[in-house]
Amino acid sequence: MRMAKGFHFEVTARRGSARLGLLTTPHGVVETPAFMPVGTAGSVKSLSPAEVFRTGARIVLGNTYHLMLRPGAELVAEMGGLHRFAAWPGAMLTDSGGYQVLSLAERRKIDDDGVTFRSHIDGSPVRLGPEESIRVQELLGADIAMAFDECPPSTAPLAQIEQAMRRTTAWAGRCLEARRRGDQALFGIVQGGTHRELRASHAEQICALPFDGFALGGFAVGESTEDLHAGVRFAAALLPDDRPRYLMGVGTPEDLESATASGIDLFDCVLPTRNARNGQAFTSEGRVNIKQARYTADRGPLDPACSCECCSTFTRAYLRHLYQAREMLAARMLSLHNLHFYGELMRSIRERLRGS
Amino acid sequence: MRMAKGFHFEVTARRGSARLGLLTTPHGVVETPAFMPVGTAGSVKSLSPAEVFRTGARIVLGNTYHLMLRPGAELVAEMGGLHRFAAWPGAMLTDSGGYQVLSLAERRKIDDDGVTFRSHIDGSPVRLGPEESIRVQELLGADIAMAFDECPPSTAPLAQIEQAMRRTTAWAGRCLEARRRGDQALFGIVQGGTHRELRASHAEQICALPFDGFALGGFAVGESTEDLHAGVRFAAALLPDDRPRYLMGVGTPEDLESATASGIDLFDCVLPTRNARNGQAFTSEGRVNIKQARYTADRGPLDPACSCECCSTFTRAYLRHLYQAREMLAARMLSLHNLHFYGELMRSIRERLRGS
Numbered sequence: 001m002r003m004a005k006g007f008h009f010e011v012t013a014r015r016g017s018a019r020l021g022l023l024t025t026p027h028g029v030v031e032t033p034a035f036m037p038v039g040t041a042g043s044v045k046s047l048s049p050a051e052v053f054r055t056g057a058r059i060v061l062g063n064t065y066h067l068m069l070r071p072g073a074e075l076v077a078e079m080g081g082l083h084r085f086a087a088w089p090g091a092m093l094t095d096s097g098g099y100q101v102l103s104l105a106e107r108r109k110i111d112d113d114g115v116t117f118r119s120h121i122d123g124s125p126v127r128l129g130p131e132e133s134i135r136v137q138e139l140l141g142a143d144i145a146m147a148f149d150e151c152p153p154s155t156a157p158l159a160q161i162e163q164a165m166r167r168t169t170a171w172a173g174r175c176l177e178a179r180r181r182g183d184q185a186l187f188g189i190v191q192g193g194t195h196r197e198l199r200a201s202h203a204e205q206i207c208a209l210p211f212d213g214f215a216l217g218g219f220a221v222g223e224s225t226e227d228l229h230a231g232v233r234f235a236a237a238l239l240p241d242d243r244p245r246y247l248m249g250v251g252t253p254e255d256l257e258s259a260t261a262s263g264i265d266l267f268d269c270v271l272p273t274r275n276a277r278n279g280q281a282f283t284s285e286g287r288v289n290i291k292q293a294r295y296t297a298d299r300g301p302l303d304p305a306c307s308c309e310c311c312s313t314f315t316r317a318y319l320r321h322l323y324q325a326r327e328m329l330a331a332r333m334l335s336l337h338n339l340h341f342y343g344e345l346m347r348s349i350r351e352r353l354r355g356s
Numbered sequence: 357m358r359m360a361k362g363f364h365f366e367v368t369a370r371r372g373s374a375r376l377g378l379l380t381t382p383h384g385v386v387e388t389p390a391f392m393p394v395g396t397a398g399s400v401k402s403l404s405p406a407e408v409f410r411t412g413a414r415i416v417l418g419n420t421y422h423l424m425l426r427p428g429a430e431l432v433a434e435m436g437g438l439h440r441f442a443a444w445p446g447a448m449l450t451d452s453g454g455y456q457v458l459s460l461a462e463r464r465k466i467d468d469d470g471v472t473f474r475s476h477i478d479g480s481p482v483r484l485g486p487e488e489s490i491r492v493q494e495l496l497g498a499d500i501a502m503a504f505d506e507c508p509p510s511t512a513p514l515a516q517i518e519q520a521m522r523r524t525t526a527w528a529g530r531c532l533e534a535r536r537r538g539d540q541a542l543f544g545i546v547q548g549g550t551h552r553e554l555r556a557s558h559a560e561q562i563c564a565l566p567f568d569g570f571a572l573g574g575f576a577v578g579e580s581t582e583d584l585h586a587g588v589r590f591a592a593a594l595l596p597d598d599r600p601r602y603l604m605g606v607g608t609p610e611d612l613e614s615a616t617a618s619g620i621d622l623f624d625c626v627l628p629t630r631n632a633r634n635g636q637a638f639t640s641e642g643r644v645n646i647k648q649a650r651y652t653a654d655r656g657p658l659d660p661a662c663s664c665e666c667c668s669t670f671t672r673a674y675l676r677h678l679y680q681a682r683e684m685l686a687a688r689m690l691s692l693h694n695l696h697f698y699g700e701l702m703r704s705i706r707e708r709l710r711g712s
Contacts, residue, residue: 046684071677078653079673087669297434313443317435321427328402328684
């Protein structure tokens with residue numbers, strides 16, 4: 001089965017369930033496993049596109065929910081699409097908007113045709129369903145679009161998870177029907193929480209559809225780390241071997257290690273950038289909370305093993321001062337470092353797979 | 357009369373009252389006229405030191421008031437001084453703290469020995485006077501320290517301006533007395549508002565003292581642009597010809613044009629960076645308020661005549677979107693552009709003087 005025009009995916013090495021791959025897109029080749037920094041509103045918060053690219057990222061994620069509300073998908077399309085609008089030199093993926101409608105929007109009401117909600121920006125009523133999500137994502141013009149799905153919390157009652165699965169399957173078919181662009185890949189999403197039988201049955205339904213790639217949704221939404229890792233290991237094996245596998249919204253460095261070992265190719269997560277804005281850095285020596293008093297007079301770099309601009313320029317003492325003084329440079333430098341750390345982590349994982 | 361150790365000032369060309377000069381400091385040579393970006397709390401807001409340097413800035417200003425309260429001058433000294441702490445590769449100047457104590461601190465009480473106030477951070481009582489200001493500035497370790505002065509609004513009653521002058525003169529002598537470091541320049545400050553006879557008399561008092569340079573305070577504190585320009589023209593001529601002349605807290609591009617023509621060598625102002633954070637850019641086509649709806653679909657750069665990273669990467673439409681979405685990259689890119697604009701303005705002023 002061929003992928004969308006301009007796309008190609010090839011597994012180039014394996015180690016157990018883990019895979020090294022090359023995902024060709026109209027905006028560059030992405031070596032997998034790869035981490036996608038999150039550019040919520042068309043900007044990876046505080047960083048320039050060139051900086052994000054230098055952390056090793058070759059694909060970023062944009063949030064359909066945020067972008068459709070502001071500045072609006074029509075404007076982005078008029079400006080030449082999200083790549084050009086945001087001056088991002090690599091590949092892009094947009095989520096479907098479903099997850100954020102359900103987690104962020106006010107007074108949302110879900111039915112079999114989609115979700116009605118109020119914009120968190122101005123309170124105006126908005127309707128989002130499979131057809132509209134595809135229409136919006138085609139206007140945004142990322143390389144990869146995601147099918148519109150319903151993602152319940154992992155702690156939701158079984159009946160709710162089953163209903164979400166049914167809807168997600170129905171919407172998957174409607175998304176494929178609604179598709180107009182041949183030059184944009186569309187990924188299906190497998191739900192089912194941590195219930196193996198549900199995962200297996202939903203994977204069977206979704207993977208039977210002609211998607212260009214497959215994602216695991218409904219992870220890292222409340223379950224334990226053990227359940228996450230075991231669930232991903234089980235679910236990844238259910239996905240077609242010859243298509244990219246994307247684990248949505250995950251995760252910590254430990255999660256990425258575990259999930260790549262289980263055969264996941266793509267990740268996205270706000271953790272490195274959101275935690276940076278809250279003063280937390282991922283380092284070779286573990287997590288560093290820069291606001292802690294112990295760093296007040298610390299002359300060392302944030303991470304002695306790191307070569308990023310932050311670590312080669314500033315001391316922990318100065319970064320702590322910037323954080324305490326609410327200087328934007330703190331969020332910026334910690335974001336840069338954290339994405340660099342994630343970039344290096346993925347590079348080292350790929351290096352290990354290449355060597356095997 | 358010699359300047360402090362490691363300092364030298366030379367006027368290399370003249371055009372009318374305007375001067376082209378070289379100010380040698382222990383941290384590099386500054387071509388004058390020069391604009392100093394303001395790094396309030398040891399960071400030019402949102403920008404990295406390397407970015408600030410690339411705008412053409414070779415000297416930045418740090419605020420003693422902010423730095424003494426957080427992180428504290430002792431810590432900065434322990435970390436090797438403000439240059440090293442903030443990783444700034446050029447020269448630095450610190451203000452005396454006087455101006456900001458009077459404009460920012462709560463429950464301030466001024467007397468002939470200094471000012472007692474409450475920290476705007478934690479409400480704790482603080483005392484700042486000439487001796488303490490010099491002690492703090494020597495700990496911060498900028499290349500140039502400023503004498504502790506009282507700067508009343510230009511609209512203040514004559515008696516208040518005269519009292520401020522008397523105090524500023526007395527404090528000037530005490531600052532020189534309190535000085536311990538021989539490798540830090542100390543500039544005196546001439547007050548007097550827009551009253552010519554007061555300016556003349558205060559300049560006579562202050563310029564008789566062995567300062568390394570002289571500043572004009574009490575401008576851009578409420579008077580009209582005409583009064584500012586005329587007042588600076590009058591006052592600049594009262595300052596010694598062989599010492600750097602610094603116009604404090606000024607100003608707009610038009611103010612810098614006018615004041616350099618009057619013979620001013622150094623400037624500082626929060627305008628380019630503060631206005632950037634409020635969405636205003638200085639461009640070759642005049643002021644641009646990026647939040648305006650007219651830029652919603654504007655494919656052009658912020659300033660078509662500019663070569664900075666902002667103007668060579670992003671459209672006005674995207675910058676407007678970033679501003680509306682409160683993305684940090686908006687403040688950052690507009691700050692970068694505005695400082696680049698100021699850097700280019702000063703470069704072109706120097707070029708004109710060099711050519712004459």
